[in-house]
Amino acid sequence: MGSKNHLVIWKKPHKPDWMTQETYDSYPDQMTVREFKIKGEVYVTTFQDHKKYNKVALANHYKQRWHIEINFNSLKTIMSMDHLRSKTPDMVHKEIAVHFLAYNLIRTLIAEACRNTERLPIQVSFKGVIQLFNSFVSLLSFSADCNKAHAILLHAIIKNKVGNRPGRIEPRAVKKRPKAFRRLNKSRELEKAEITKRMKKNSNKKCSSAP
Structure with a gap:
């Protein structure tokens, strides 16, 4: 298969603390995978037949993720x-x-x-x-x-075609900024009624304090 396209054996690591013993025992002690390298990037797959599964085609499929x-x-x-x-x-x-x-x-x-x-x-x-x-x-x-x-x-x-964007990389961050207004947690009608009530109350205070 070649030095940059070969089979390797992965042995089962130690059981992590979060995993149950039953789940750990259900996995095989080792597994054979195919490892190949293209343009400095290493790919690992369970498709072991290098004649049936071309490494360039597999790498192109991976980029579609x-x-x-x-x-x-x-x-x-x-x-x-x-x-x-x-x-x-x-x-x-x-x-x-x-x-x-x-x-x-x-x-x-x-x-x-x-x-x-x-x-x-x-x-x-x-x-x-x-x-x-x-x-x-x-x-x-x-x-x-x-x-x-x-x-x-x-x-x-x-006609709504999008461009081909292979190998695209974007930061995992949110650009959207939170709004300065508080969140509306009640019905709009109830909120309007409370606003009207406060406005009338403030208006009465101004009238009573007027000379």
């Missing part, structure tokens, strides 16, 4: 799941489920649009498709020919 971060960003930021509004565990589960349902709907539309083309779903802008879908809702709802409207939507989705 950035799409995992993109997908999480689509859920949390683009679909506003970074702040859950429910107050009970049951409602939180339902809120997350609805977000996943909407996410899968958009991803299904993207996959359907790419099915008969040479474009991959990961090459289509998720945010762009959401904006496009929102603008098409009325057309899909009231169109006399839903199949035609659906075909137009799929054709428009293909």
